[in-house]
Amino acid sequence: MxxxxxxxxxxxxxxxxxxxxxxxxxxxxxxxxxxxxxxEESSINLPSDKELMxxxxxxxxxxxxxxxxxxxxxxxxxxxxxxxxxxxxxxGHFDILEPSRMPKMIFLDTTNPAFLAHLESxxxxxxxNEEEVVINVISKGxxxxxxxxxxxxxxxxxxxKYAGIMNRLVVTTDFGSLxxxxxxxxxxxxxSIPEKVGGRYSVLSxxxxxxxxxxxxxxxxxxSGALEMRERCLSLDIGKxxxxxxxxxxxxxxxRGKTINDNFIFHPELESLGKWYRQLLGESIGKEHxxxxxxxxxxxxxxxxxxxxxLHSVGQLYLGGPEDKLTTFISAEYDxxxxxxxxxxxxxxxxxxxxxxxxDVAEAILKGVKIAYEKKGLPxxxxxxxxxxxxxxxxxxxxxxxxxxxxxxxxNVNPFDQPNVELYKIETKNILNS
Amino acid sequence: MxxxxxxxxxxxxxxxxxxxxxxxxxxxxxxxxxxxxxxEESSINLPSDKELMxxxxxxxxxxxxxxxxxxxxxxxxxxxxxxxxxxxxxxGHFDILEPSRMPKMIFLDTTNPAFLAHLESxxxxxxxNEEEVVINVISKGxxxxxxxxxxxxxxxxxxxKYAGIMNRLVVTTDFGSLxxxxxxxxxxxxxSIPEKVGGRYSVLSxxxxxxxxxxxxxxxxxxSGALEMRERCLSLDIGKxxxxxxxxxxxxxxxRGKTINDNFIFHPELESLGKWYRQLLGESIGKEHxxxxxxxxxxxxxxxxxxxxxLHSVGQLYLGGPEDKLTTFISAEYDxxxxxxxxxxxxxxxxxxxxxxxxDVAEAILKGVKIAYEKKGLPxxxxxxxxxxxxxxxxxxxxxxxxxxxxxxxxNVNPFDQPNVELYKIETKNILNS
Numbered sequence: 064m065x066x067x068x069x070x071x072x073x074x075x076x077x078x079x080x081x082x083x084x085x086x087x088x089x090x091x092x093x094x095x096x097x098x099x100x101x102x103e104e105s106s107i108n109l110p111s112d113k114e115l116m117x118x119x120x121x122x123x124x125x126x127x128x129x130x131x132x133x134x135x136x137x138x139x140x141x142x143x144x145x146x147x148x149x150x151x152x153x154x155g156h157f158d159i160l161e162p163s164r165m166p167k168m169i170f171l172d173t174t175n176p177a178f179l180a181h182l183e184s185x186x187x188x189x190x191x192n193e194e195e196v197v198i199n200v201i202s203k204g205x206x207x208x209x210x211x212x213x214x215x216x217x218x219x220x221x222x223x224k225y226a227g228i229m230n231r232l233v234v235t236t237d238f239g240s241l242x243x244x245x246x247x248x249x250x251x252x253x254x255s256i257p258e259k260v261g262g263r264y265s266v267l268s269x270x271x272x273x274x275x276x277x278x279x280x281x282x283x284x285x286x287s288g289a290l291e292m293r294e295r296c297l298s299l300d301i302g303k304x305x306x307x308x309x310x311x312x313x314x315x316x317x318x319r320g321k322t323i324n325d326n327f328i329f330h331p332e333l334e335s336l337g338k339w340y341r342q343l344l345g346e347s348i349g350k351e352h353x354x355x356x357x358x359x360x361x362x363x364x365x366x367x368x369x370x371x372x373x374l375h376s377v378g379q380l381y382l383g384g385p386e387d388k389l390t391t392f393i394s395a396e397y398d399x400x401x402x403x404x405x406x407x408x409x410x411x412x413x414x415x416x417x418x419x420x421x422x423d424v425a426e427a428i429l430k431g432v433k434i435a436y437e438k439k440g441l442p443x444x445x446x447x448x449x450x451x452x453x454x455x456x457x458x459x460x461x462x463x464x465x466x467x468x469x470x471x472x473x474x475n476v477n478p479f480d481q482p483n484v485e486l487y488k489i490e491t492k493n494i495l496n497s
Numbered sequence: 498m499x500x501x502x503x504x505x506x507x508x509x510x511x512x513x514x515x516x517x518x519x520x521x522x523x524x525x526x527x528x529x530x531x532x533x534x535x536x537e538e539s540s541i542n543l544p545s546d547k548e549l550m551x552x553x554x555x556x557x558x559x560x561x562x563x564x565x566x567x568x569x570x571x572x573x574x575x576x577x578x579x580x581x582x583x584x585x586x587x588x589g590h591f592d593i594l595e596p597s598r599m600p601k602m603i604f605l606d607t608t609n610p611a612f613l614a615h616l617e618s619x620x621x622x623x624x625x626n627e628e629e630v631v632i633n634v635i636s637k638g639x640x641x642x643x644x645x646x647x648x649x650x651x652x653x654x655x656x657x658k659y660a661g662i663m664n665r666l667v668v669t670t671d672f673g674s675l676x677x678x679x680x681x682x683x684x685x686x687x688x689s690i691p692e693k694v695g696g697r698y699s700v701l702s703x704x705x706x707x708x709x710x711x712x713x714x715x716x717x718x719x720x721s722g723a724l725e726m727r728e729r730c731l732s733l734d735i736g737k738x739x740x741x742x743x744x745x746x747x748x749x750x751x752x753r754g755k756t757i758n759d760n761f762i763f764h765p766e767l768e769s770l771g772k773w774y775r776q777l778l779g780e781s782i783g784k785e786h787x788x789x790x791x792x793x794x795x796x797x798x799x800x801x802x803x804x805x806x807x808l809h810s811v812g813q814l815y816l817g818g819p820e821d822k823l824t825t826f827i828s829a830e831y832d833x834x835x836x837x838x839x840x841x842x843x844x845x846x847x848x849x850x851x852x853x854x855x856x857d858v859a860e861a862i863l864k865g866v867k868i869a870y871e872k873k874g875l876p877x878x879x880x881x882x883x884x885x886x887x888x889x890x891x892x893x894x895x896x897x898x899x900x901x902x903x904x905x906x907x908x909n910v911n912p913f914d915q916p917n918v919e920l921y922k923i924e925t926k927n928i929l930n931s
Contacts, residue, residue: 139805139806139809140806140808140809140810141809144810156612157611157612157615158593159592159601159603160603160612160615160616160618160619160623161615161618161619162596162623163622167593169593169594172765172806172809173765173803173804173805173806173859174805174855174858174859174862175764175765175766175855175859176831176832176833176834176835176854176855176856176859177591177764177766177832177885178590178591178594178765178766179835179855180832180834180835181591181594181595182594184594184595185594185595188597189594189596205846206846206847207809208847208850208858208862209805209858209862211840211843211846211847211850212838212847212850212853212855212858214842214843215838215839215840215841215842215843216836216838216855218841218842219836219839219841222841229842232842241845241846242843242846245842245843245844245845245846249842251842262809322819322821323757323798330609330611331606331607331609331612332609332611332612338810341810341811342809342810342811345810345811345813345814345818346810346811346812346813346814348814348818349811349813349814349815349817349818349819350813350817350818351816351817351818352817360817360818360819360820361818361819362814362817362818362819364757364800364814364818364819364821364822365811366798366800369607370607371573371607371608371643372573372574372606372607374574374918374921375573375574375575375606375641375696375776375918376574376578376772376775376776376779376780377775377776377779377780377783377799378780378915378917378918378921379779379780379783379784379915379916379917379918380779380780380782380783380796380798381783382785382917382918382920382921383783383784383785383786383794383796383916383917384779384782384783384784384785384794384795384796384798385756385783385794385795385796385798386794387756387798388798397610398610398611398614399610400610400614401610401613401614402650402653404646404649404650405649405653406645406649407649407652407653407656408648408649408652408663408666408679408683408685409645409648409649409676409679410679411675411679412639412640412645412675412676412679413640413642413645413646414926414929414930415926415929415930416642416645416646416929419646419929420610421608421609421610421613421646421650422610423929424608424642424643424646424929425607425608425609425610427925427928427929428608428642428643428921428925430924430925430928431921431922431923431924431925431926431927431928432921432924432925434921434924435920435921435924438920439920451611481812481813482813482817483812483813483816483817484808484809484812484813484816486816486869486872486873487808487812487816487862487865487866487868487869488865489865490864490865490866490868490869491861491862491864491865491866492848492849492865493865494861494864494865495848495849495850495853495857495858495861496848496849
């Protein structure tokens with residue numbers, strides 16, 4: 064992955080100053096590598112955790128069947144966004160075009176009555192044997208309302224039909240949570256999440272690895288991509304450390320009123336990757352209090368746009384409206400296979416596309432947009448992936464998770480907590496219990 | 498649909514003042530009803546256009562087959578967002594659970610090399626007969642790069658296999674555009690868009706009606722829902738006019754620094770409806786110049802959040818972060834069918850859910866969130882749909898399109914143009930032609 068920030072309207076001097084400011088924290092992160100899962104930043108130890116790979120591998124083998132058709136991922140927020148990001152990038156976005164490719168993932172996150180009603184007929188029509196499904200229930204704390212409700216309902220539907228369905232279930236939760244204990248009593252397969260690894264930093268733990276491995280994703284490549292990136296993001300030289308540089312550009316632009324970070328992704332199959340980052344940035348930096356407990360109401364609002372689609376939707380707003388955004392263009396080198404355009408049916412409507420490949424057209428649009436942004440003085444960064452593979456996705460996600468740690472330092476907030484979400488949870492629990 | 502704005506932190510007095518300010522414009526809109534498609538607001542005439550329904554009906558009948566499996570919608574921005582909003586709400590969100598329900602819609606918007614590569618094998622494997630597909634190419638101006646490129650490539654793939662595929666094609670464009678003329682020469686079925694109806698206001702024209710009718714959506718209900726709402730949104734009494742009231746709340750909150758309008762939708766199947774509105778608000782009000790040509794860089798940044806999913810993603814940011822958002826909670830009365838939750842597998846993990854239906858849980862979460870927002874002093878409106886049906890969707894969309902017209906008045910901008918998108922289009926064309 065290549066990060067370019069020379070159009071972010073941040074001077075080299077400013078970048079260097081931030082680099083100096085963050086160097087002791089980079090030293091701290093290097094120490095975290097020696098401490099297992101003790102520190103709040105310990106998610107950076109996941110890509111090199113051999114025991115983790117073994118336990119996930121064992122569960123994957125335990126649930127092996129020759130007829131697997133569907134992986135039911137029951138989890139919400141940090142429990143499914145990373146998995147969905149990778150699945151959609153590699154497979155999910157194309158599922159509509161590949162009705163017979165199996166296994167497919169089905170995600171149950173919120174409790175949606177309409178979706179659950181469809182699920183019941185889906186089980187009746189599409190599942191003929193328990194070996195055709197694997198169910199992964201994922202809840203870090205173990206008592207997420209939506210997840211437990213969805214799991215009870217889905218399992219209730221399946222238990223009526225298949226006596227052995229409990230053997231097709233894997234529970235992923237913190238070791239020792241109430242959910243863990245219940246699963247243990249009932250001899251349900253369990254995978255643990257290290258306590259200090261928060262949901263939004265957990266994609267490279269069993270949370271993501273188990274369902275992705277079941278879906279056929281090369282999780283070894285995913286982790287090795289992350290591992291390589293981890294090395295880069297530990298560098299004390301900000302010029303060689305994309306996480307530090309990106310954090311610097313976000314922070315400096317925020318101080319100049321760019322309170323929105325638009326992630327403009329030029330591959331629709333990466334939309335879910337954008338949504339994963341949306342949680343990471345939104346929840347990690349959006350805070351009522353700083354580290355000293357002072358009221359700050361700070362945060363960057365992340366938005367996800369898809370190119371070229373959203374140029375025809377919010378392009379007008381971005382190019383003409385309020386100058387409150389720092390854009391991160393995210394793209395991968397385009398696949399140059401595929402036919403060239405030969406205008407036949409509509410010959411004469413369009414100039415400049417004859418003999419071009421779809422990749423050439425997509426590239427020309429992205430280039431055109433960048434020139435337009437530059438002419439308008441709109442700040443932007445670019446993250447260019449070499450391709451859309453598990454290794455590149457792992458690298459990108461590791462980059463962003465470490466960017467968030469540096470960003471927490473710059474904003475002087477705790478990028479690992481989310482105290483304000485308790486507000487609605489308390490009200491909801493009161494309503495449900497009244 | 499019921500709009501509630503008493504938690505938008507706007508006083509009744511302010512609302513009334515805005516209502517007075519907008520009443521002459523409401524009078525103007527009533528006159529537009531007498532002028533066919535002459536005025537820039539003339540999209541409000543679509544729901545009562547009998548000729549339109551006849552021409553769409555004729556095209557639908559002309560393409561009738563007993564074996565229709567896929568409707569290929571080739572268009573971008575205003576040419577597909579409305580169609581996708583309605584299709585996804587009624588069918589698309591559940592397509593993964595209904596592999597054998599037909600016909601399905603497939604959307605080609607941006608030129609995505611990976612999607613196009615999958616499309617080629619999809620045609621080979623899933624289409625055995627030209628009567629199984631209908632292709633609708635939609636481009637208002639007729640020369641949208643992505644649309645023409647995608648159309649040429651998709652038709653190129655199909656023409657190799659099916660001699661009669663051109664009979665399965667419908668072109669929707671402005672009467673007299675170059676695309677129209679070429680289609681006419683080649684005797685391709687054509688549907689026209691009234692010139693003054695801009696892309697983002699065109700869902701109730703042939704743009705949306707043809708593909709939706711082919712997919713089995715009751716477009717008569719869609720239009721009658723819109724028609725009823727049109728009457729409400731022409732009222733001079735702002736208390737009875739949801740479009741006017743919503744515009745007032747958005748405008749007053751914008752002046753107080755709420756530069757983001759978060760549309761927090763509590764039904765995941767309405768996410769595409771949110772994206773349709775994102776274009777409508779983003780492109781209509783996000784402007785470099787006001788009506789007098791002065792540089793203003795004005796606009797509200799629309800965001801789409803899905804409840805309860807995104808409470809586990811950006812809920813922390815919304816409840817704790819910068820106070821720069823006006824939220825519109827969008828929901829429909831929940832479907833109260835479905836089983837009750839009977840904690841069995843994970844009994845004891847969660848209190849308060851036993852005997853509840855998924856709808857009760859979803860409702861409790863939404864209520865809990867609203868209480869939390871209120872306690873935090875965060876302004877919000879609520880749009881409550883009676884159900885998720887074509888009539889309710891038509892009503893909601895008509896409400897929002899007329900809200901935008903009132904909002905254009907308040908912001909003193911032209912809500913029907915999008916001059917700044919030309920900036921990147923020029924650069925892209927230069928690159929493609931060099």
